Amino acid sequence: MSHSNDDESAPAEGRASDAVVDQIQRQILSGTLENDSLLPSERDLMEQFSTSRTVIREAVATLASRGLLEARPRFRPVVRKPGYDTALNSVGSIVQLMLQQKGGIESLFASRVFVERGLVRDAALSANREDISALKEALAKNKNAIADSETFYETDMAFHGVLYGIPRNPIFPAIHIAYCSWLKPHWGQMLRSPERNEVNYASHMAIYTAILERDPDAAEEALATHLSTAWEYVRETFGAP
Amino acid sequence: MSHSNDDESAPAEGRASDAVVDQIQRQILSGTLENDSLLPSERDLMEQFSTSRTVIREAVATLASRGLLEARPRFRPVVRKPGYDTALNSVGSIVQLMLQQKGGIESLFASRVFVERGLVRDAALSANREDISALKEALAKNKNAIADSETFYETDMAFHGVLYGIPRNPIFPAIHIAYCSWLKPHWGQMLRSPERNEVNYASHMAIYTAILERDPDAAEEALATHLSTAWEYVRETFGAP
DNA sequence: AAAACATTTTGGTAGAACCAAGACGGGGTA
């Protein structure tokens, strides 16, 4: 039963960089290394941990891959206290690969539809006044941007974003951001026109109305058709199979 | 407007390791580097790419962090063709951090409940014969394991796993595996007894029945109470706030 | 044929050195 577990308390004596990673990670989480501050120089760190620069660099790379450090090519790494967005952000590179595989985008989009169907159902059941007014406001901005295809996309995302905020679960907004960033390359260059914006706005309004009426089935239905339609736009922009 | 974008086709001239990463990544995806095979030795690679070992090591570390290579401490890296499980697996380290934060496990568990509520709804609406029989089989194994608390957990997971398979979306099984691995530390050491196993089995049966009867609301309700109850067990095992 | 041993290979670490680009400071000019 007690197979080899990599608990944080055990050095495990495998990689020297692990100890450094562990230390720095603690410092970041505990606030000793303040958020948005610059990590000490590699040479400072190698003195501080009394190890070689090789180990330090490896540790920094590891932390960067975990999202605890933001390391631009020739700049000092920036300390980033992790959030749920950080987690999802770090998978981006792999997801991009997955999306290039056969059926990748379809699967991802289907998962989004699945999530948002649940979201609107819950919204219809449990949205409070704040949620409703937030939706209303987002809807208004959405309407005002119908003529402006540049900003319409943003107001569109913002409307959906409100839905992700309703469960008061910090994971969901992070998922929303992740979906947006992952699908943007395929979604962003879609053909846009005030007519289509109008259609999308109408869909949003239908969702909003269903939520107002506390009708989860109608809300789910409205959202499903909304996303399906929008998806058809995308497939029609690219080559349809 | 045209800010610097880091497309994959551009070398970008930032890090030398990026080129190596790109090359090896292509070789893995194209199958030139066969899955489960061993990566060439670092010294071979540094000759092949005519660069220093440092760069090679950095590239290997990057690919390992992306899940394309499985690099145990002192062993040759193993080539791993990426899947959706790979993606979710690579976030594990960050998620573990998140779970230690205040309300972390609650948020994650709530998201799981959310997902599975949707799953059982869809199952009730669209499960076909194969799905039903798979559920039935999983349920049978679950029943047989009631007396054996060792294996009951596995059959429990397996039952839920069937639900994740019904949408025929490869992302969902990966999510299931991720949930299991992330929650296992908190879930696994839960107090278990045949009585509680009996309760869980009854819950599964209720879900199955509701799906059979094509009643999404009942299925959702059954699942929600099931997970809530199980969650209470967990909180009672640990210190409840 | 299996086990024990010797050798080679290979990943992990150290350390010095170099380069190029960012950060910094000082001095000159408007």
Added chain:
DNA sequence: TACCCCGTCTTGGTTCTACCAAAATGTTTT
């Protein structure tokens, strides 16, 4: 005084060499 230019220092990125320990491999012994 305020601003800009330029030299210097700092620092991350890279190369190279060397060494160690453990894994992998080959050889000998039982």
